[in-house]
Amino acid sequence: MQTTAGVEYPLPWEAEGELYGGFFRAMKEKKLYARKCCSCAAWQWPPRPFCRECQSTEFKWEEVPDHGTVYTYTVMYRAFSEYYTDKLPCGVVVVDVGPVRLPGRFLGHAEDIECGITVKAEFDEQALTGSSLAWVAR
Numbered sequence: 001m002q003t004t005a006g007v008e009y010p011l012p013w014e015a016e017g018e019l020y021g022g023f024f025r026a027m028k029e030k031k032l033y034a035r036k037c038c039s040c041a042a043w044q045w046p047p048r049p050f051c052r053e054c055q056s057t058e059f060k061w062e063e064v065p066d067h068g069t070v071y072t073y074t075v076m077y078r079a080f081s082e083y084y085t086d087k088l089p090c091g092v093v094v095v096d097v098g099p100v101r102l103p104g105r106f107l108g109h110a111e112d113i114e115c116g117i118t119v120k121a122e123f124d125e126q127a128l129t130g131s132s133l134a135w136v137a138r
Ligand SMILES: [Zn+2]
Pocket: 037, 038, 039, 040, 041, 042, 051, 052, 053, 054, 055, 056
């Protein structure tokens, strides 16, 4: 468990594994990476063991833009961990950064979220400790 201001929050269950490790290692360096198939160059997110286009199992990590537009979102009114109890309601957005769509916490008022707004990755303490990505409106 990682902590922010004494509140524990869990690391993703595969943060150090083969499928997600490259993403979380890059996030700690304030970069966003996604997997790309070595055989057909198809981007892949979320990571899967096989390429959905050509079934290859060879991938490389490549940097993707740290900004994009909100593709979809949801607003939470109940905390699923202690960390969120004083942050409700809070938004979770899925951001189209071009080659892939990346989910993350929305930092700001949930009522400000709309599909299509421009957002930028925010590398806050949770992101830099490898827990979860955050986005802010630009
Ligand atoms: Zn492929």
